Amino acid sequence: MTSPLQTSNGGEEECDGVVIGEVRETLSKIDKEYVKELQRQGDKHLGLMKETADSFKRGDMATLLSFSSYCRFPLYENDFGWGRPAWVGSPALTYKNLVLFMDTKEGDGIEAYVSLEERVMAKFECDSELLSYVSPTGRVLPSCEN
Numbered sequence: 001m002t003s004p005l006q007t008s009n010g011g012e013e014e015c016d017g018v019v020i021g022e023v024r025e026t027l028s029k030i031d032k033e034y035v036k037e038l039q040r041q042g043d044k045h046l047g048l049m050k051e052t053a054d055s056f057k058r059g060d061m062a063t064l065l066s067f068s069s070y071c072r073f074p075l076y077e078n079d080f081g082w083g084r085p086a087w088v089g090s091p092a093l094t095y096k097n098l099v100l101f102m103d104t105k106e107g108d109g110i111e112a113y114v115s116l117e118e119r120v121m122a123k124f125e126c127d128s129e130l131l132s133y134v135s136p137t138g139r140v141l142p143s144c145e146n
Helices: 016-028 032-040 042-058 118-125 128-134
Strands: 066-069 098-103 110-115
Touching: 032 042
Parallel strands: 066 098
Antiparallel strands: 098 110
8 A cells, every 4th residue: 555745745746656666666575485475474464454444444544546457367368158258347346446457358458447436537537648548539528628
């Protein structure tokens, strides 16, 4: 889990690079030895996860965004008897402030499933920088033209 950096005046700094660095550093620590230790002390790890979830439920912890990825999972290789899937998707995300990444069928791109609180989603959908990457025309949605 990460949290935004706080400036001396209490505001949030731009921290994209810092968060990305922290995530990469943490992921780089997952190796054979880490997995062995996790297998030996799995109950301790699960207990920590339960404590964190309970803290979140009580409102003691604010989560900005959670990320998960199904990238590199062979989802398009499944065949249940009627051939491989034409498209793989995710059911509705029941958690808010969650981003889920999945490979495209061709493997040359990534789909992002984004679940946000309604007021945050309204701003997200109107972000011109985001639209420049995800919209074929780069045009702003009619609902954003205020």
